[in-house]
Amino acid sequence: MSGYVVGADIGTSCLKVALVHPERGVISISEQPYPMHRPEPFWAQNDAHDWYAALAKAIPEVLNSGGVDPKEVVALCLVGQRDLAVLLDEDGEVLTPVIHWTDRRDPDETTAIYDNIGRKELIDRSGTLPIPGLWLPNLAWTKNHLPQVWARVRHVLTPKDYLAYRLTGDIGTDPTGPTRSVMNDWRNEGWSEQTCQALGLPIEFLPEVKYRSWEPRGVLGESARDIGLAPGTTLVAGGGDDPAAALGSGVIKPGDISIGTGSSMSWRVVDSQPRHDPTGLIGLMPHVVPNTYLHEMVAVGSGTTLRWFRDTFGNDEPFVELISQAAKVDRGSQGLLCYPFVEGASVPFQDDKARATFFGIASHHERSHFVRSVLESIAYQYPSLLEVVKSRGLPVGTLTISDGEARSAVWNQIKADVLGVPITPAVHVEAPAMGAAILAGFATEQFASFEEAVNVVVDRGEPINPDPHSHERYTELRTEWERLRNVVYPDLAG
Incomplete structure (x- = not known):
């Protein structure tokens, strides 16, 4: 029953x-x-x-x-x-x-x-x-x-x-x-x-x-x-x-990737075998799905930087409303750069003592510029993380965006444009809780399989495709962002 x-x-x-x-x-x-x-x-x-x-x-x-x-x-x-x-x-x-x-x-x-x-x-x-x-x-x-x-x-x-x-x-x-x-x-x-x-x-x-x-x-x-x-x-x-979030966003097959930005930004890659990374950049753990493993990268400070900005300058405005202001500003935030390291940096390069910075503040910059620069700074880290995944020989398939960020069309478009590949947002963004519910159902035979559970519980939106012109422009902007990062934070220069 x-x-x-x-x-x-x-x-x-x-x-x-x-x-x-x-x-x-x-x-x-x-x-x-x-x-x-x-x-x-x-x-x-x-x-x-x-x-x-x-x-x-x-x-x-x-x-x-x-x-x-x-x-x-x-x-x-x-x-x-x-x-x-x-x-x-x-x-x-x-x-x-x-x-x-x-x-x-x-x-x-x-x-x-x-x-x-x-x-x-x-x-x-x-x-x-x-x-x-x-x-x-x-x-x-x-x-x-x-x-x-x-x-x-x-x-x-x-x-x-x-x-x-x-x-x-x-x-x-x-x-x-x-x-x-x-x-x-x-x-x-x-x-x-x-x-x-x-x-x-x-x-x-x-x-x-x-x-x-x-x-x-x-x-x-x-x-x-x-x-x-x-x-x-x-x-x-x-x-x-994180493994529960992967399950709760339907990421259960080798090559599936779940990306979530809560307090940190996490990339979770499903694999059929445990592949140990001797550098430690990609963590290794069993998945919460039988006979699969999860490779994980955690970029600290990403979401916390956005929360800090909201709590300090946003009057506790809901994140969805705060992030929507980024749509008012063009690519590159009119020269305003953010480095979202309020709690240090961890991947792909590590500097525990790094702290966040805004560069290029000018009199024409308004709060919406700062919001977009924070969103872009998090997205600018995506290509490097995807390159790490590929360099370790891990399978790469569908990229699913989970957690609260999946609600934001403007931020998802920024990420797709920076990365240059399609991303798919989850409809229900409470992915870890959804994964927990699936585990509860499977353990008590409410679901015959994890595939069945995902089909019932997980709902994805339409894939967000990158705009070719925006991707080209963002590649230039990201190159400049990385150049200045390497000067200010030499330990992150690789």
């Missing part, structure tokens, strides 16, 4: 929930914001309790909106950020605010921990580029600066595994859980004993990898009522936000 499924995504600034029916597709969506806490310059922290409170608001909202009784929901699946480490004591209580991956409180200390263990060794073991904000440097900071807290640590969990623990009392994770920690071993799809020893963290404090993303991990008891569901609802293992 068909039943509803719920997918939830724990993001940087909000929790999103999707209610899906296996025959009718997407029924309703809820988004519950929570604050990013910045008690000091360059600090960024989440309160883990905010995630649970947001989940308890979002699920009743989607059920009420869809006119669905909680007893009609057969499964819940959680996905979320993998970069954040939630520290628990022996009683399962949260010990500290959760250091966010955008946190840049001590770049020199981050460099030291990576150099001491060995960057090459870490890339070889983890398949991940050692950048600031991930588990390893954040745990090292806690150990060095909060020794009394460190002494009480007994469990370290990802956000979605923390919520699963709150709901079931079970501690565990799936193979995507360790993949942005730099403490994992990609070969065994688990944790690295060597890296844990180097940090001085007992490996048993880390959650056992004991579920596949598409498998049930338990059944909710009375805790279900706290979040608006009924006891007996199946909890599905879930996975990381």
Whole structure:
């Protein structure tokens, strides 16, 4: 018998929930914001309790909106950020605010921990580029600066595994859980004993990898009522936000590419085999779809730069309205250039200490010029990232734009024109939550296959083709953008 499924995504600034029916597709969506806490310059922290409170608001909202009784929901699946480490004591209580991956409180200390263990060794073991904000440097900071807290640590969990623990009392994770920690071993799809020893963290404090993303991990008891569901609802293992986003945008076949700009810009490439990149530029992880892998590049600061601009100069204007102003301005933003490195740069070249800059500000520039220059600066990175994908011998097929940016026709056209190839926007932009709902449905046999689930749940728009004249002009503009970037940021010159 068909039943509803719920997918939830724990993001940087909000929790999103999707209610899906296996025959009718997407029924309703809820988004519950929570604050990013910045008690000091360059600090960024989440309160883990905010995630649970947001989940308890979002699920009743989607059920009420869809006119669905909680007893009609057969499964819940959680996905979320993998970069954040939630520290628990022996009683399962949260010990500290959760250091966010955008946190840049001590770049020199981050460099030291990576150099001491060995960057090459870490890339070889983890398949991940050692950048600031991930588990390893954040745990090292806690150990060095909060020794009394460190002494009480007994469990370290990802956000979605923390919520699963709150709901079931079970501690565990799936193979995507360790993949942005730099403490994992990609070969065994688990944790690295060597890296844990180097940090001085007992490996048993880390959650056992004991579920596949598409498998049930338990059944909710009375805790279900706290979040608006009924006891007996199946909890599905879930996975990381980026692989879930790929699934939620229909990216499940080798060569399919999902591109999303949230706080960062992520490229996710599906492959039939695990290909380790010795440079670490392309991260490696299992996909949340059986027998496939995901290669990932994450450009930090991209979406955060746009959010910073909106929050500082946009009077909290909705992103769709803010971005629409870019249509008033011609290609190149009339000479205004932006380098969107508010939190450093990571790919294709790395400079953790890089900071954002606007160049060429003139008296004729208005807010719309600044908006377009930010959008163009993010798009200017696309060709280099596509070249990295091709240079590693990865298959290249359809490029799908997911996340909130897919709503913007003007930004999508900029990206297609800069890149010179067609891109396809997703209609429903809450891709990680959609992917979570698909996992919930597959685990409880609401869908016979992932292909069937994608056909029911995922809706794509028409491909956006590049304009030949605009592509030619943008190639000239991007060349100038890169030339100046290499002067101002020599570490990004390659």
